[in-house]
Amino acid sequence: MEALMKAVLSVKGKISSHRKLYEKNEEAVKQHLIGEIFLALGWDWNNPEEVRPEERTEDGRADYALILNGSVFAYVEAKNLGVNIVKRDEPLRQLARYCFNSGVKYGILTNGAVWIAVKAFEEGSSLKDRILLVVNLVEESPDRAALKLSFLSKSRITDIERLSSLLKALELSFSGLRREGYSEDVLISYLTSRKGSSTVPVFELTGSETPRAAYVYDNGWKLVPLPEQSMRGVLLAVLLYLAKRYPGRKGEEVMKAYEQVKRIPLAPQTALEALKRLEEEEKLRISVEI
Structure with a gap:
C-alpha cells in the first residue's frame, strides 16, 4: 500500500500542477498518470504478457488489455482529464461494448483522476448497477483512494467483485450505525478490537x-x-x-x-x-x- 499511496500523491500533484495539459492531452494522461498508478498496482506496464496497448476488439481498439494467465482479464479505456466520465454515459458504454463483444468480464475507465471499474455483463442488470468501484483521486483522501484502487492490483483484481461488495457492506453498516447515534471513534474501536474471537x-x-x-x-x-x-x-x-x-x-x-x-x-x-x-x-x- 505504501507504493500505491506514493503514486496517488504523485498523480494528485501532477494534476494540480499541469491540469490544462491533461485536460487536452490524452497521451499525457496515459503516460504520466495512468501508467504510474498501474505500476504501483503491481502491473508490469511494459510487458506485453501483462499489458497490451491498443488491443483490437470488434467495436474498435481498447487503450489497454490487462492479461492474466495468458487471457484478457479486463480492458482499460483512457480519456483526457477534460472528459467527465462520471456524468457522461458514452465512455462507459463504449468500454462495456468492447468487453461484451470480446467476452471480457471487466472494464476500467479512467481520465487519470477518476477511476471506474465495471462488470461488463450480467443478466437482468443495468450498466449503472454493475459499477463496482468509483475512485476520485482529486476529491477523496489519499488513503481512501489508495484502498479502493488496491482492488485493481494484479494480486487482487480477480477478487474485485467480492472486495467491492465487502467495502459497500462496511460503508452501509458504518453509516447506519452512525445514524443510530454511535460515534465514529466507538465504531472504529469496535472494528479494530479482537478479544477472544473474530x-x-x-x-x-x-x-x-x-x-x-x-x-x-x-x-x-x-x-x-x-x-x-x-x-x-x-x-x-x-x-x-x-x-x-x-x-x-x-x-x-x-x-x-x-x-x-x-x-x-x-x-x-x-x-x-x-x-x-x-x-x-x-x-x-x-x-x-x-
Missing part, C-alpha cells in the same frame, strides 16, 4: 479453524445456527438457510444437498471449498466466527 470471511479461512458461529449476509448479517462446530457444520447451516429461502424446486434441490451432506463425513477442506463455491454461485457473503 469473524472472518470464508475466503480467508484455511479449513483448520473451529467455527463458533456462522453468518450470511442477506439485506444485513444474519446468524445461522450451527448443528456442529466444524466446517461441515457451517456448510449444513448455510444449505439449510438457502433451502428455506428458495421456494419450489430450487429449495427442494438445496434440501436434498443438505440431507446428503448430513449423512456423510466431510473433510474440513472439502466443506470449505463447497462454501466458497456457494458464495460464488449464489452471490452470498458468508463469515465465520472463530
Whole structure:
C-alpha cells in the first residue's frame, strides 16, 4: 500500500500542477498518470504478457488489455482529464461494448483522476448497477483512494467483485450505525478490537479453524445456527438457510444437498471449498466466527 499511496500523491500533484495539459492531452494522461498508478498496482506496464496497448476488439481498439494467465482479464479505456466520465454515459458504454463483444468480464475507465471499474455483463442488470468501484483521486483522501484502487492490483483484481461488495457492506453498516447515534471513534474501536474471537470471511479461512458461529449476509448479517462446530457444520447451516429461502424446486434441490451432506463425513477442506463455491454461485457473503 505504501507504493500505491506514493503514486496517488504523485498523480494528485501532477494534476494540480499541469491540469490544462491533461485536460487536452490524452497521451499525457496515459503516460504520466495512468501508467504510474498501474505500476504501483503491481502491473508490469511494459510487458506485453501483462499489458497490451491498443488491443483490437470488434467495436474498435481498447487503450489497454490487462492479461492474466495468458487471457484478457479486463480492458482499460483512457480519456483526457477534460472528459467527465462520471456524468457522461458514452465512455462507459463504449468500454462495456468492447468487453461484451470480446467476452471480457471487466472494464476500467479512467481520465487519470477518476477511476471506474465495471462488470461488463450480467443478466437482468443495468450498466449503472454493475459499477463496482468509483475512485476520485482529486476529491477523496489519499488513503481512501489508495484502498479502493488496491482492488485493481494484479494480486487482487480477480477478487474485485467480492472486495467491492465487502467495502459497500462496511460503508452501509458504518453509516447506519452512525445514524443510530454511535460515534465514529466507538465504531472504529469496535472494528479494530479482537478479544477472544473474530469473524472472518470464508475466503480467508484455511479449513483448520473451529467455527463458533456462522453468518450470511442477506439485506444485513444474519446468524445461522450451527448443528456442529466444524466446517461441515457451517456448510449444513448455510444449505439449510438457502433451502428455506428458495421456494419450489430450487429449495427442494438445496434440501436434498443438505440431507446428503448430513449423512456423510466431510473433510474440513472439502466443506470449505463447497462454501466458497456457494458464495460464488449464489452471490452470498458468508463469515465465520472463530
